[in-house]
Amino acid sequence: MLKKTITGIMMICLIAMASRLQASEITIASGAGYKRPLLELISRYEQQTENSVAGVFGNMYQIISQVRMSGKVCLVFGDRKFFDRSDLDFSTFHPIGEGKLVLAYRKGIQLAAISDINKKEITRVGLPDSAKAIYGDAAMQYLTKSGLIASTRGKLLKLSTVPQVSSYLITKEIDAGFINLTDAIGVADDIGGYIVAEPSNYTVVALQAGVIKGFENDPDVQSFIEYLKTKEARNILTKYGL
Structure with missing residues (x-):
């Protein structure tokens, strides 16, 4: 047996x-x-x-x-x-x-436009590394073409990847962050919301x-x-x- x-x-x-x-x-x-x-x-x-x-x-x-x-x-x-x-x-x-670039923001705040990152209460804005990540490059293009780069440069926090920016938003370590629409949809329940960036301000992804x-x-x-x-x-x- x-x-x-x-x-x-x-x-x-x-x-x-x-x-x-x-x-x-x-x-x-x-x-x-x-x-x-x-x-x-x-x-x-x-x-x-x-x-x-x-x-x-x-x-x-x-x-x-x-x-x-x-x-x-x-x-x-x-x-x-x-x-x-x-x-x-x-x-x-x-x-x-x-792909589409968006500005996402944490829970507890409300942004009506991407230019709202100029507000005094927005102190940290995350974005992926522009030299290494698709949406970091797109974010820097957007900030430059929209004229926001000069007023926001001191608030920018360079991170490694899109998911890292999303993670910082979820834990409220940053107030807002540039990510892609795909990731924003995935974390929608854990953030305050997001605003789709004007596509003419960055090269098509x-x-x-x-x-x-x-x-x-x-x-x-x-x-x-x-x-x-x-x-x-x-x-x-x-x-x-x-």
Whole structure:
């Protein structure tokens, strides 16, 4: 009886191992501000296929470094401008949507316009690092073109990523912060609100999925890209403001 039980357990383990060996895994990387929709996309995709997807998130400087060092990242999500400024080799690009800059503010205050950050009671305004993050760059463009940069420079607090700015808003360590609409939707219940920035004051954020050269013929990469074109994937992206 014991022998039969052990044999049964071994068979189950072998079947599980075989299943894992048959399953494929790809690694994608993205700006941290798009973590929520991408995790939802990955979850839905994995439920429908035998493939698995590992996600890496950070500011674009961190992502570019990760792609260079690991050699495993096959697909990168981010702003085309950052792709063009990097020295990464891409084979193809696939449009995902257009990102939107917003000014979010903490609970306990109310802002009617982005220019309200000039108010005396607004003492700290967070933004991602403009040299490393898509929306830090967009925020600095907005502040410069709108003429707000001179009066607000002393209030600005440079942070690493969009989610870090959101986290500081939630804990009320800052009064307001520049993030993307996608993250603002994700934390809407934990902040006071947000104001969409006038798009003419910053360069369009063209979110794309770039395939790293060498992975363009990988069937699992192609499978995930095809999933991104489905109605289900589009609905998820739309839900997050893309």
